[in-house]
Amino acid sequence: MGNIFIEHKIFKSLKSTINFSTFEDLGEFVIELAERIKKPVTYKNPIADATLPDGSRINIVYGRDISKRGSNFSIRKFSEVPLSIFEIVDFGTINYQMLAYLSLAISNGMNVFVAGESASGKTALLNAVTTFIPPLSKIITIEDTPNCRCPIKTGFGKWCSPAKQKRAGQ
Numbered sequence: 001m002g003n004i005f006i007e008h009k010i011f012k013s014l015k016s017t018i019n020f021s022t023f024e025d026l027g028e029f030v031i032e033l034a035e036r037i038k039k040p041v042t043y044k045n046p047i048a049d050a051t052l053p054d055g056s057r058i059n060i061v062y063g064r065d066i067s068k069r070g071s072n073f074s075i076r077k078f079s080e081v082p083l084s085i086f087e088i089v090d091f092g093t094i095n096y097q098m099l100a101y102l103s104l105a106i107s108n109g110m111n112v113f114v115a116g117e118s119a120s121g122k123t124a125l126l127n128a129v130t131t132f133i134p135p136l137s138k139i140i141t142i143e144d145t146p147n148c149r150c151p152i153k154t155g156f157g158k159w160c161s162p163a164k165q166k167r168a169g170q
Helices: 023-036 085-090 096-107 122-132
Strands: 002-008 012-020 047-051 057-061 072-076 140-142 158-160
Touching: 012 023, 023 057, 023 072, 085 096, 085 122, 096 122
Parallel strands: 140 158
Antiparallel strands: 002 012, 047 057, 057 072
């Protein structure tokens, strides 16, 4: 079936010696992994996101109904020191014109909304642009799991967990 790959900031994609020989083995592994983090996955609820005890983020997708390549998982470990805004530019996430716009918008009290897929760089971008926030600002983040690390320690920071939507029949 395939090997596990490790994505590294400097060394890029590294193929490990660990592999799953069948889709069933991988499916069983992601079910067990999800149960360990107390976010079980099923055919009805095939996606789980969580924070591991060391602060790493985990995303689990179960089954072929939601992913053409079958069950998969990713574990993202964040650096202790968030990326700088210039590193974000160097990685090609944004350019200098976008950087200037965000700087003006944020430093003038405008709101910023950042959205994207799992592992698309939302947290890295948010952590980097927090340097533009004036020191006495009130900061509210709405995240499934808290990951933003604001360098401003004002005591105004808030973390809000979005309400879970009830599905029909639950």
